[in-house]
Amino acid sequence: MKYIDEFRDPEKAQILIREINQLVAQIEACRKLPLQIMEVCGGHTHAIFRYGLKQMLPSGLEFVHGPGCPVCVLPMGRMDDCIALAESPGVILATFGDAMRVPGSHKNLLQAKAEGADIRMVYSPLDALKLAQDNPDREVVFFGLGFETTMPSTAMTLLTARRVGIRNFSLFCNHITIIPTIRAILDSPDLQLDGFLGPGHVSLVIGTEPYEFIARHYLKPIVISGFEPLDLLQSLWMLLRQLAEGRAEVENQYARVVSMSGNKAAVAAVNEVFELREFFEWRGLGSIDHSGVRIRDEFSEFDAEKKFHVPNLQIADPKECQCGEVLKGVIKPQQCRVFGAACTPQTPMGALMVSSEGACAAYYNFGRIDISAHPVVADSERGTAV
Amino acid sequence: MCLAIPGRIVEIVDEESQLARVEVAGVRRNVNIGLLDRNSIRVGDFVLIHVGFALSRVDEVEALATLRLLEELGEMQAETAREITEQTK
Numbered sequence: 447m448k449y450i451d452e453f454r455d456p457e458k459a460q461i462l463i464r465e466i467n468q469l470v471a472q473i474e475a476c477r478k479l480p481l482q483i484m485e486v487c488g489g490h491t492h493a494i495f496r497y498g499l500k501q502m503l504p505s506g507l508e509f510v511h512g513p514g515c516p517v518c519v520l521p522m523g524r525m526d527d528c529i530a531l532a533e534s535p536g537v538i539l540a541t542f543g544d545a546m547r548v549p550g551s552h553k554n555l556l557q558a559k560a561e562g563a564d565i566r567m568v569y570s571p572l573d574a575l576k577l578a579q580d581n582p583d584r585e586v587v588f589f590g591l592g593f594e595t596t597m598p599s600t601a602m603t604l605l606t607a608r609r610v611g612i613r614n615f616s617l618f619c620n621h622i623t624i625i626p627t628i629r630a631i632l633d634s635p636d637l638q639l640d641g642f643l644g645p646g647h648v649s650l651v652i653g654t655e656p657y658e659f660i661a662r663h664y665l666k667p668i669v670i671s672g673f674e675p676l677d678l679l680q681s682l683w684m685l686l687r688q689l690a691e692g693r694a695e696v697e698n699q700y701a702r703v704v705s706m707s708g709n710k711a712a713v714a715a716v717n718e719v720f721e722l723r724e725f726f727e728w729r730g731l732g733s734i735d736h737s738g739v740r741i742r743d744e745f746s747e748f749d750a751e752k753k754f755h756v757p758n759l760q761i762a763d764p765k766e767c768q769c770g771e772v773l774k775g776v777i778k779p780q781q782c783r784v785f786g787a788a789c790t791p792q793t794p795m796g797a798l799m800v801s802s803e804g805a806c807a808a809y810y811n812f813g814r815i816d817i818s819a820h821p822v823v824a825d826s827e828r829g830t831a832v
Numbered sequence: 833m834c835l836a837i838p839g840r841i842v843e844i845v846d847e848e849s850q851l852a853r854v855e856v857a858g859v860r861r862n863v864n865i866g867l868l869d870r871n872s873i874r875v876g877d878f879v880l881i882h883v884g885f886a887l888s889r890v891d892e893v894e895a896l897a898t899l900r901l902l903e904e905l906g907e908m909q910a911e912t913a914r915e916i917t918e919q920t921k
């Protein structure tokens with residue numbers, strides 16, 4: 447597939463790995479290893495494991511898995527609210543498949559569905575809107591999740607609903623924004639990061655400019671990266687060059703889709719529909735100022751939190767869970783006391799085990815295989831991300 | 833969740849509802865192109881699709897530049913390797 451296969455070329459991967467080895471050796475001459483690199487985006491975490499990149503890289507390089515997995519950081523109370531909405535009379539809850547198995551305090555959406563709630567999995571918020579049009583006597587609530595990548599699509603869907611005059615459609619808005627969270631991570635005293643791989647698809651919406659503070663104020667390098675193996679390796683190489691040369695800049699490896707100013711129409715749609723919340727609760731990370739958005743008053747007729755009674759409970763995570771420490775990179779997934787025992791992808795206790803982008807699921811599914819024996823690209827693994 | 837896939841625009845289906853027919857890995861589906869600058873895209877272009885919306889055009893020139901850079905890096909490595917073997921002869 448064009449724009450995928452070329453970026454999985456094993457020969458070019460070897461070229462980059464040689465450069466990376468050399469740079470790590472060069473850096474090691476001046477300072478103590480390991481280098482701690484945070485990949486912010488869960489899609490990157492997944493790709494690093496799936497292609498076995500970790501095994502190909504020198505041991506002096508460590509990945510700290512960032513919070514960029516929207517399902518993983520959704521607090522349990524919001525999940526309970528979502529289930530309560532799904533169980534309200536007359537409601538059809540439309541959701542991305544990713545959310546189906548995220549644990550609430552008593553059950554997940556899959557169990558609620560089995561108990562009779564009308565829950566439909568959709569690929570796009572537009573499919574949810576179509577459900578509303580096809581079922582005029584029902585209320586369709588779309589479970590809106592995701593970062594800046596997904597926000598414009600939800601915003602466009604609400605704008606369409608208003609334009610066409612669809613009244614039985616609303617959004618349970620759980621969209622979050624990544625920049626305040628990166629700042630919170632940089633301010634956290636237990637983290638010693640050397641640099642960041644920046645989220646490519648968030649950046650194609652917001653551009654590269656919003657990351658400048660990371661380089662300027664925190665003096666950390668960041669490289670916006672694509673999702674194929676060559677993208678990630680090239681980004682690492684660029685990041686290591688910055689470290690070796692003592693630079694801290696925002697660089698863009700993913701220039702084939704990310705521009706400095708981002709997608710202005712997408713940002714405009716988001717700003718028309720959403721405004722920042724004062725704070726939003728992240729599972730494991732706690733409350734972070736201005737890290738979520740809500741629907742503006744002008745669109746309140748489409749706001750499920752205004753249209754329906756939402757319990758809005760705060761529920762603490764089970765105490766055996768150490769998702770917060772994993773999310774902050776303080777411990778590795780396998781160091782969690784329930785990892786692989788009480789918590790597995792089949793019986794997840796924390797959301798990090800549910801989503802294929804969660805660090806725990808990645809360790810569980812790929813962490814124990816010696817992938818270095820396999821080629822970079824397996825035929826069965828074609829065509830998922832660019 | 834932030835996954836997005838590249839697809840090729842094969843037809844603009846409906847200007848008003850901003851729908852285009854896009855081919856992804858041999859499968860054709862309708863994608864909303866309302867977030868793209870309509871003047872900058874045409875049939876045959878590749879776009880990056882996320883949850884039913886095209887979010888960006890894939891820039892062929894930039895993609896080739898990235899690959900070319902890696903080729904040059906490989907040539908440089910081969911050159912250095914040659915020099916080293918010659919010196920040690």
Ligand code: SF4
Nearest residue numbers: 769782789796799806
């Ligand atoms: S193993 Fe389960 S409980 Fe522990 S951090 Fe991972 S997801 Fe959370």
